[in-house]
Every structure is written in structure tokens, then in C-alpha cells.
Amino acid sequence: MIPWVVLTLALLPVVFGAVNLxxxxxxxxxxxxGLLVSILIPARDEAANIAACLEAAAASRGVAVEILVMDDGSSDGTGGIVARLAATDPRVRLLHAPPLPPGWTGKVHACARLAEAARGTHLLFIDADVRLAPGAAAAMAGHAAARGIGLVSGVPRQVIGSLGEALTVPAINLLLLGYLPAAGRAFTRHPSLAAACGQLLLCDRAAYARAGGHAALHGVLHEAIALARRFRAAGERTEVVDGAPLAACRMYRGLGEAWAGFVKNAREGMATPLGLPVWTLLLAGGHLAPFLLLPAGPAFAALALVLALRVAITRRAQEPWWTVPLHPLTVAVALAIQWDALGRAALGRGAGWKGRAYPATRGA
Structure with missing residues (x-):
């Protein structure tokens, strides 16, 4: 009986994944x-990343762009690097974030101030560790304008350079493509089915204003999904597209940094007292239990299915092939991170990032 339950739990993401891919x-x-894309980059202590990020953004073609960087209290020379590049390219502007108001999270505040300063018809929010492809801004803005979509987002190709990253980062695409019905396509209008990635997120300016923008999310840590849900609640359409051809990103370096980053966002995702037990059943039952039940026939079939799904997602997301054999460990680590986040919240321990500490309560 149990092997057949495991097979059923494995079939769920396989079916969703096949449809979503x-x-x-x-x-x-x-x-x-006729469009102007404002490429908006919040930056706090990003001296190692910002020059390459700006060079890639400045190479955008097919649409007019301006590039705004919000130096959010950096102490590593980030602002100086941007200022030197701005002196040679009039499209680049350096802004300095005002003091963080009470109740705001740093990135959300920086994004809100960037949107206020932008002149574009479309606002393309990216992180400083993102490298845009030359045609990305034009493709995303053109897609949004042609189809009347208020928010377009995608998961960039994830550059994975260590074992710790391989055990954590691939879970992003697995969860998006394997467990979200229609993977955030625009024809799914309900806010609960919205998705977005804050590394690569383009908004129609008018739709952004109608939805309230980042100013409506002042205390949120996982701002991209919250923004997409707010867009849909305001009657705007949102859509996730294939982000791998549009940009690349190495979001973390090593297991410790990745763990801290994912813990920061977990409380606004899976790590809730009601949701996490369900997610644990789905993920452990579908991806880990088949290994424990071998050589039972249904367990072998379940294992083959989930590994085939992982191969298909890895190929489409352009992630390294050597991460595929680590799949069960990746799922186990993802669950461990979520339970760690839930435990921290239960103990009243808040999240911290880039030298800032935030309370354990969820953002509004």
C-alpha cells in the first residue's frame, strides 16, 4: 500500500512539471x-557584483533603457563604482537610499524609492548579481505591452559553483515547475497561483501604480511573490516566463550563505505551521521515500519518474548536469531549511540579511 502512495506523490509533480514545461x-x-525600460538595481555592499551587472544592463538592445542604482547604505565602495560608471554613461544614475523607515525591509524600501525616481514606461527590477542578456529588457517589455500583462518575471539561469549551492538553489525551479499549477501563466488569475522571482521582475508602470507597488509591501521579505499576488488582487495580469535565456545569476556562494538566504524568505512561503507538514508529505513522500522503499516496483517507478522530472527541469533551466544525482539531498536540505525557519519563528528569532535584523512576524 505505501509504495503505491509514494508513486502517487511522485506522479503529482511529474504531471504538473510536464504541463508547466x-x-x-x-x-x-x-x-x-516607443518604450523606455528603467532597469532598477537595489544595491547594498555589492562592490563585487555591481560593475558587471551595470555593464550587462548597459549592453541592452532593442529598447531604450535607463539604469538606476540605489546605494542602500553600502560600506564597501559600491557607490563609488557606480559613480565612476555613471560619469561615462548618461543612462546610469546613482541614487542614495534615505534612512530605512520603521516597519520596512531594506530591499522593498530601495525598490519603492527606485520606482519613484524612474522615468520608464516599464520598470525592470533586478538584483546586483544578475547579468542581463542583451535582448532581455526588450523581450520582456515587448511581451508585457503586446499582451496587456502588468508583471512579467522569470527565474534567471542559476550559476552554481559549489556543492552547497547545488544542494539548495535547484529547489527553486523544482518547486515552481513541479508544484504550481500552470507555473504562474497569465491565464491563471487567482492571487494564490501567482509567482515571480525578484531577481528578474518587470512591471508595467501604470499597472504597478494601480497595484500599489512596493510601498504596499513595506514589511515583506519575499517581495516578488507578494507583489505578483497584489497585482492579481488588483485585477492585473502576471506571468512567469522562461528566464534562463534572459539573464544569469549566482545568487549565493556556499551552503552557509544559501541557507541564510532561503531561511530569510521561508516564513512567507512554505514555512507555516499549517503548510509545512503538507509540503513535507509531498516532498519527502514523492522524492525521498522511493529510495527507502526499493526494490519495490512502485518505488522504482516513482524514483524513475522524479529523476526524469529533475533531468527535464535541469535541461530547461540550464543548470549544471552534475547537480541531478544530488536530487534527494537537495529535497532533504530544502525541507531542513523550511523547518529551521519555522523553528526560528516559533522561538521569536527574526531574520537577518546584509547587516539588518527583521522581526519574526510575517510581513504585510
Missing amino acids: WLLPRLRSASAP
Whole structure:
């Protein structure tokens, strides 16, 4: 009986994943005349990343761009690097974040102030560790304008350079494509089915204003999903597209940094007292239990299915092939991170990031 239950739990993400991989749109390179994309980059202690990020953004083609960087209290020379590049490129502007108001999280505050300063018809929020492809801004803005979509987002190709990253980062695409019905496509209008990735997120300016923008999310840590849900609640359409051809990102370096980063966002995702036991059943039952039940036939079938799914997602996301054999460990680590986050919240321990501490309560 149990092996058949495990097979059923494995079939769920396989079916969702097959449909989602088929539905996930890959944007074609195109020009977007008449539009201006404001590429908006919140930056706090990003001296190691910001120059390469700006160089990639400045290479954008097919649409007019301006590039705004919000230096959010950096102590490592980030602002100086941006100032030197701005002196040679009039499209680049350096802004300095005002003091963080009570109740705000740092990135959300910086994004809100960037949006206020932007002049574009479309606002493309990226992180400082993102490297845009030359046609990304034009493709995303053109897609949004042609289809009347208020928010377009995608998961960039994740650059994975260590074992610790391989045990954590691939869970992003696994959860998005394997467990979210329709993977955030625009025809799914309900806010609970919205998805977005804060590394690569483009908003139509008018839709952003109607939804309240980042100012409506002042205390949120996982701002991208919250923003997409707010867009949908305001009647705006949102869509996730294939982000691998549009940008690349090495979001963390090593297990410790990755663990801290994912713990920070977990309380606004899976790590809730009601939700996490369900997620544990789904993920452990579908991806870990088949190994424990071998050589039972249903368990072998379940194992083959989930590994085939992981191969398909890895190929589409352009992640390293050597991460595939680590799949059961990746799922186990993902669950451990979520339970760690829930335990921290239960003990009243808040999240910390970039030298700032935030309370254990969820953002509003």
C-alpha cells in the first residue's frame, strides 16, 4: 500500500512539471520601439557584483533603457563604482537610499524609492548579481505591452559553483515547475497561483501604480511573490516566463550563505505551521521515500519518474548536469531549511540579511 502512495506523490509533480514545461513561454528577441525600460538595481555592499551587472544592463538592445542604482547604505565602495560608471554613461544614475523607515525591509524600501525616481514606461527590477542578456529588457517589455500583462518575471539561469549551492538553489525551479499549477501563466488569475522571482521582475508602470507597488509591501521579505499576488488582487495580469535565456545569476556562494538566504524568505512561503507538514508529505513522500522503499516496483517507478522530472527541469533551466544525482539531498536540505525557519519563528528569532535584523512576524 505505501509504495503505491509514494508513486502517487511522485506522479503529482511529474504531471504538473510536464504541463508547466510545455506551457512556460520562451520569449523571442524583439525590438520594443516607443518604450523606455528603467532597469532598477537595489544595491547594498555589492562592490563585487555591481560593475558587471551595470555593464550587462548597459549592453541592452532593442529598447531604450535607463539604469538606476540605489546605494542602500553600502560600506564597501559600491557607490563609488557606480559613480565612476555613471560619469561615462548618461543612462546610469546613482541614487542614495534615505534612512530605512520603521516597519520596512531594506530591499522593498530601495525598490519603492527606485520606482519613484524612474522615468520608464516599464520598470525592470533586478538584483546586483544578475547579468542581463542583451535582448532581455526588450523581450520582456515587448511581451508585457503586446499582451496587456502588468508583471512579467522569470527565474534567471542559476550559476552554481559549489556543492552547497547545488544542494539548495535547484529547489527553486523544482518547486515552481513541479508544484504550481500552470507555473504562474497569465491565464491563471487567482492571487494564490501567482509567482515571480525578484531577481528578474518587470512591471508595467501604470499597472504597478494601480497595484500599489512596493510601498504596499513595506514589511515583506519575499517581495516578488507578494507583489505578483497584489497585482492579481488588483485585477492585473502576471506571468512567469522562461528566464534562463534572459539573464544569469549566482545568487549565493556556499551552503552557509544559501541557507541564510532561503531561511530569510521561508516564513512567507512554505514555512507555516499549517503548510509545512503538507509540503513535507509531498516532498519527502514523492522524492525521498522511493529510495527507502526499493526494490519495490512502485518505488522504482516513482524514483524513475522524479529523476526524469529533475533531468527535464535541469535541461530547461540550464543548470549544471552534475547537480541531478544530488536530487534527494537537495529535497532533504530544502525541507531542513523550511523547518529551521519555522523553528526560528516559533522561538521569536527574526531574520537577518546584509547587516539588518527583521522581526519574526510575517510581513504585510
